[in-house]
Amino acid sequence: xxxxxxxxxxxxxxxxxxxxxxxxxxxxxxxxxxxxxxxxxxxxxxxxxxxxxxxxxxxxxxxxxxxxxxxxxxxxxxxxxxxxxxxxxxxxxxxxxxxxxxxxxxxxxxxxxxxxxxxxxxxxxxxxxxxxxxxxxxxxxxxxxxxxxxxxxxxxxxxxxxxxxxxxxxxxxxxxxxxxxxxxxxxxxxxxxxxxxxxxxxxxxxxxxxxxxxxxxxxxxxxxx
Amino acid sequence: xxxxxxxxxxxxxxxxxxxxxxxxxxxxxxxxxxxxxxxxxxxxxxxxxxxxxxxxxxxxxxxxxxxxxxxxxxxxxxxxxxxxxxxxxxxxxxxxxxxxxxxxxxxxxxxxxxxxxxxxxxxxxxxxxxxxxxxxxxxxxxxxxxxxxxxxxxxxxxxxxxxxxxxxxxxxxxxxxxxxxxxxxxxxxxxxxxxxxxxxxxxxxxxxxxxxxxxxxxxxxxxxxxxxxxxxxxxxxxxxxxxxxxxxxxxxxxxxxxxxxxxxxxxxxxxxxxxxxxxxxxxxxxxxxxxxxxxxxxxxxxx
Numbered sequence: 001x002x003x004x005x006x007x008x009x010x011x012x013x014x015x016x017x018x019x020x021x022x023x024x025x026x027x028x029x030x031x032x033x034x035x036x037x038x039x040x041x042x043x044x045x046x047x048x049x050x051x052x053x054x055x056x057x058x059x060x061x062x063x064x065x066x067x068x069x070x071x072x073x074x075x076x077x078x079x080x081x082x083x084x085x086x087x088x089x090x091x092x093x094x095x096x097x098x099x100x101x102x103x104x105x106x107x108x109x110x111x112x113x114x115x116x117x118x119x120x121x122x123x124x125x126x127x128x129x130x131x132x133x134x135x136x137x138x139x140x141x142x143x144x145x146x147x148x149x150x151x152x153x154x155x156x157x158x159x160x161x162x163x164x165x166x167x168x169x170x171x172x173x174x175x176x177x178x179x180x181x182x183x184x185x186x187x188x189x190x191x192x193x194x195x196x197x198x199x200x201x202x203x204x205x206x207x208x209x210x211x212x213x214x215x216x217x218x219x220x221x222x223x224x225x
Numbered sequence: 226x227x228x229x230x231x232x233x234x235x236x237x238x239x240x241x242x243x244x245x246x247x248x249x250x251x252x253x254x255x256x257x258x259x260x261x262x263x264x265x266x267x268x269x270x271x272x273x274x275x276x277x278x279x280x281x282x283x284x285x286x287x288x289x290x291x292x293x294x295x296x297x298x299x300x301x302x303x304x305x306x307x308x309x310x311x312x313x314x315x316x317x318x319x320x321x322x323x324x325x326x327x328x329x330x331x332x333x334x335x336x337x338x339x340x341x342x343x344x345x346x347x348x349x350x351x352x353x354x355x356x357x358x359x360x361x362x363x364x365x366x367x368x369x370x371x372x373x374x375x376x377x378x379x380x381x382x383x384x385x386x387x388x389x390x391x392x393x394x395x396x397x398x399x400x401x402x403x404x405x406x407x408x409x410x411x412x413x414x415x416x417x418x419x420x421x422x423x424x425x426x427x428x429x430x431x432x433x434x435x436x437x438x439x440x441x442x443x444x445x446x447x448x449x450x451x452x453x454x455x456x457x458x459x460x461x462x463x464x465x466x467x468x469x470x471x472x473x474x475x476x477x478x479x480x481x482x483x484x485x486x487x488x489x490x491x492x493x494x495x496x497x498x499x500x501x502x503x504x505x506x507x508x509x510x511x512x513x514x515x516x517x518x519x520x521x522x523x524x525x526x527x528x
Binding site: 049051072075076077078079081083089090091092093102103105106107108109110111150151154 | 431
C-alpha cells in the first residue's frame, strides 16, 4: 500500500530529518512509528500525507509516486487519509457537528448524507450528544475524539495520527487507542507516531526511528495486555 | 454537477454568515465602495446630461460675410454667384442692410429719431452655412473671400458648440481617468480587507488544506464576500445618485424662474443601474480573488 524506497529528507540548514528509509506498510495494518523526540517520526508521517516532499528516494502510494505528485493533485491524495494531530487542529469558531462536517463539504457530499455521516462519526467516538457544543468546552480527550471523528467521517483508507495521546493522561490515552484499534479491525490502515509503544493486545508493526534512521521494523508483534 | 452548485451555495452561505457576523465593518465597506464609485458616476452623469443637450443643438459651421457700405448690386450678384460655385458651401442667405435694419428696429423697439441715429449703420451681409468642419478648408475659404472686392469682413462662428463638445469629451476622459484611479484604490482597499480576513481564518485554511481542500474551495467564500461587498457598494452608489438627482432637480425647478431656464438631470435608466452594480461586483470579485489567491498560496503547506 505504502512503500518507502531509500527516502531521504533534508530540511534547510543541512539537517537530515530522515536518512535512507526503506519500508512497506500493508493494507489494514496497525503501524506504530516510535522513537525519541527528533527521531523523524512526524517527518515520516508528513511524507506519507504529502505535507512534505522527500529530498530523494521514492514513496509509492497506490501506484502513485508521491515525490513526483503535482501540487494540484495533492488535495485529492489527502482525501484518502484521515489525519489526527497532537494539538487536534479543531476550528474553535464552529461547533462539533460543523468541525466533523468539514471534510464532507470538501468532498462534495450533499446535505442529507452529511447529517447522517457526521452523526455516525460522532456516535463512533461517543460525542453524539455534544454535536452542538463548541470544541472549547470539551476536555482534552474529547477534543481528540472529535478530531478522530473528523478524520474518519469521510471513510479514509488510512488513518494517520501524530502523537495523538501526547497531551492526554493514561485513561484518556487508552480510550483513544482503543478507538484506533477498532478502526484497524474493520480494515483501515492506522499509522500512529508515539514516543513509547503502548501495550496493545493486537497485531501491529513497529517502525523504530532514531536520529532520522530506521533502527528496526518489527512485523506482527503481538503483546498481551 | 449538483454537488458543484451545492458547494458554491455553501460557500455563498459562509460568506453571508461572515458578512452578517461583522455587520458594522461590512456596512463600512459597502459605504466606502458606494461613495468611491459615486464620485466618477455622478461626474459622468452630469457630463452625459450636458452632452445630450449639446447633441440636440443642430448646427453647421457658419460664416458671416459683411460687405462694404457703398457696394453696388452687380458686385453683390458677383459675390453671390462666386459663393454658389464654392463646393464646401451648403447654402447662403443674403440679408440686405435695409432688411437687417428693419429687423433690428422691430426687435429692440428702436425709434431712429429718438436714438439720434441718422442713417442705417448696418452693412449688407451674406450668412453662409458650410458642409464641413475642416478648419483648413474653412480658413482657406475665409482667406479667399477676404480678397473679393466689396467684402469688408468675414467672421467664422458657430464653433462654440464644437468647442463645448470638445470640452465635454475632455471632461469624459478626465472622469474616466479619475474612475480608473478610484477603482484601483477600491481594489486595494477590498483586497486588503479580504487579505485580513484570510489571516483571521488562517487556522481554518490550514486545517482545510490538511484534509484535502483545494485552493479554489478555500478561496470561494472570500470571493463571494468580495462579490457581496461589490453588490452592497453598487446599491449604495445607485441610491446616492438617485438622491442627488432628486435634490438637484428640485433645486433646479425652484431656480427656474430666476434663471429663465432650467437644467434637469435625467434619472438613471435600468441599464445604467445594472451597469453600476455589475461594475461594482466585478471590482469586488476581482479584488477578493487576487487577495484570497495570494493569501491562500502563502499558507501553502506543501513543500
